[in-house]
Amino acid sequence: MRLLNWLDKQFFPENFTCELCGREIFDGGRFCADCAKTVQFNDGETCPVCGRKTATSTLCLECKAFAPAYKKAASAIVYADGGAKLIYKFKHGNAYLKDYFADLLQDKCAEFANADGICFVPMTKSDVRKRGYNQAELLAKALSERLSVPLIKNALTKVKKTEQQKSLSKAERENNLKGCFKADGKVVKGKTLILVDDVMTTGATAEAVCTELKKRGALAIYFVTAASVEYKVNNKDE
Ligand SMILES: [Zn+2]
Ligand SMILES: [Zn+2]
Numbered sequence: 001m002r003l004l005n006w007l008d009k010q011f012f013p014e015n016f017t018c019e020l021c022g023r024e025i026f027d028g029g030r031f032c033a034d035c036a037k038t039v040q041f042n043d044g045e046t047c048p049v050c051g052r053k054t055a056t057s058t059l060c061l062e063c064k065a066f067a068p069a070y071k072k073a074a075s076a077i078v079y080a081d082g083g084a085k086l087i088y089k090f091k092h093g094n095a096y097l098k099d100y101f102a103d104l105l106q107d108k109c110a111e112f113a114n115a116d117g118i119c120f121v122p123m124t125k126s127d128v129r130k131r132g133y134n135q136a137e138l139l140a141k142a143l144s145e146r147l148s149v150p151l152i153k154n155a156l157t158k159v160k161k162t163e164q165q166k167s168l169s170k171a172e173r174e175n176n177l178k179g180c181f182k183a184d185g186k187v188v189k190g191k192t193l194i195l196v197d198d199v200m201t202t203g204a205t206a207e208a209v210c211t212e213l214k215k216r217g218a219l220a221i222y223f224v225t226a227a228s229v230e231y232k233v234n235n236k237d238e
Helices: 003-012 061-065 082-093 097-108 124-131 135-146 170-177 203-217
Strands: 070-076 116-119 157-158 182-185 191-202 220-228
Touching: 003 124, 061 116, 061 124, 070 082, 070 097, 082 191, 082 220, 097 135, 097 220, 116 135, 135 191, 157 203, 191 203, 203 220
Parallel strands: 070 220, 116 191, 191 220
Antiparallel strands: 157 182
């Protein structure tokens, strides 16, 4: 049995199976042809501020109506279909995906490389213990190595648990996040920062954390995520 497993590994190493369905692939890609169609990259039209996929590369209506607390955001893939499955994997045991996302983000974030430090959206200590890691921290570290911008581990702490955000309206999300994050003024004051998280949906988390960072004296913040939802004009709460 052991020998068979070993042989199997030699002939079909990890990167020769599809990341999403596990099927064998022979062209050295990460996804099989069927799954590849389900992953969208943010390399076409995106909003110049929030970085979400849009129909045209002009400011989305949300950024037009309300300037976010961050200066500019970037994300690698669209949070839907195969992209959402990848994020799920990343959050549940497949920490190695940090390098995949960081590679995708490296060029996109080149313009942020003048930042003084990279920080990440924190989880509560008990949540980190449960999951084994904070995926935002892993991605921040991987990006820090690629951009040569130092990782600042103690910039932020999460002091209050949040309800699951999914089922909440935009106003409820904002309320849910109130007072959850604390930034250390001694660490962030006077600095331009890159803030990293796994996903941007409504942007409520980014808004709460960036507002807190600025309150403690951060000069400007670039917000970077592995994935973000596509911006659609009729998205009500998204
Ligand atoms: Zn597949
Ligand atoms: Zn926008």
